[in-house]
Amino acid sequence: MLLAMSPLRSPVFLLIAGFLTGCDYLLPNPYTTGAQVVVTAVGTALEERTLGEVGDDLVVKTKILQAFATGAKGLLVNVSADVYQGDVLLTGAVKEAAEDKEAEDLARSVPGVRRVINEIQITEDVGVATTARDIVIEMKIKAAIMAASTTSVVNYRWRSINGTVYLLGVAQSREEYDQVYDAVRGLDEVERLIPYVRIKQKEEPEASRSAPPSPAKPTAPQ
Numbered sequence: 314m315l316l317a318m319s320p321l322r323s324p325v326f327l328l329i330a331g332f333l334t335g336c337d338y339l340l341p342n343p344y345t346t347g348a349q350v351v352v353t354a355v356g357t358a359l360e361e362r363t364l365g366e367v368g369d370d371l372v373v374k375t376k377i378l379q380a381f382a383t384g385a386k387g388l389l390v391n392v393s394a395d396v397y398q399g400d401v402l403l404t405g406a407v408k409e410a411a412e413d414k415e416a417e418d419l420a421r422s423v424p425g426v427r428r429v430i431n432e433i434q435i436t437e438d439v440g441v442a443t444t445a446r447d448i449v450i451e452m453k454i455k456a457a458i459m460a461a462s463t464t465s466v467v468n469y470r471w472r473s474i475n476g477t478v479y480l481l482g483v484a485q486s487r488e489e490y491d492q493v494y495d496a497v498r499g500l501d502e503v504e505r506l507i508p509y510v511r512i513k514q515k516e517e518p519e520a521s522r523s524a525p526p527s528p529a530k531p532t533a534p535q
Contacts, residue, residue, distance in 0.1 A: 361468045361483050361513065362398060370396040373425045377401065380419040385412045391439055392416045395470040395481055399427035402481045402509060404472040406434040430509055432472075432479050447473040450502045454478065457496040464489050464496075469510070471497070476504035483511045 374396045381389040392405035401420050407413050417431045450473040458466045469482035484490035498506045
């Protein structure tokens with residue numbers, strides 16, 4: 314007698330569950346342990362996003378990955394989607410421009426998406442875009458951000474593709490943005506850093522808000 318496979322055990326679901334965690338510090342998967350729940354609870358207290366926004370981002374990411382799973386062959390494996398406050402960062406590598414467009418169109422079609430940042434590479438080197446070296450870089454980025462005394466790692470997402478790092482999230486101040494930028498760019502393995510970090514607006518006098526940005530690094534969007 315054939316037994317029906319549980320949806321929670323299907324290959325596609327397990328693949329999506331694994332991708333959901335990725336560089337997302339707070340997102341548990343279906344097999345999260347009790348200790349990880351405690352860590353998640355502590356991280357939530359440091360989150361810039363509300364609990365509702367965290368849930369909304371998780372729903373958006375899940376739906377994007379589900380769309381990728383039914384899209385072009387290899388899309389789910391070759392393209393990563395990171396979501397923060399409705400902003401979606403697409404990274405990875407595909408062979409055809411049509412696949413790149415399909416990934417972006419699928420992401421844009423998901424309710425709750427505010428904007429899509431498409432950094433997908435079109436190359437024949439699909440499958441090696443995210444190498445062991447990139448995985449090491451991503452681990453070092455997490456350590457570097459955590460080591461910065463005034464920053465909260467839970468407010469950032471990052472991906473390394475062939476040594477180029479894409480950074481997404483929100484900084485509490487210009488000082489924090491500079492600190493995070495310098496920490497990541499200072500890693501020897503990082504060849505290029507492309508930030509998509511928003512600086513949180515605080516209730517300050519207008520004169521303070523109009524202070525010129527540091528010329529030493531790209532200006533973060535306000």
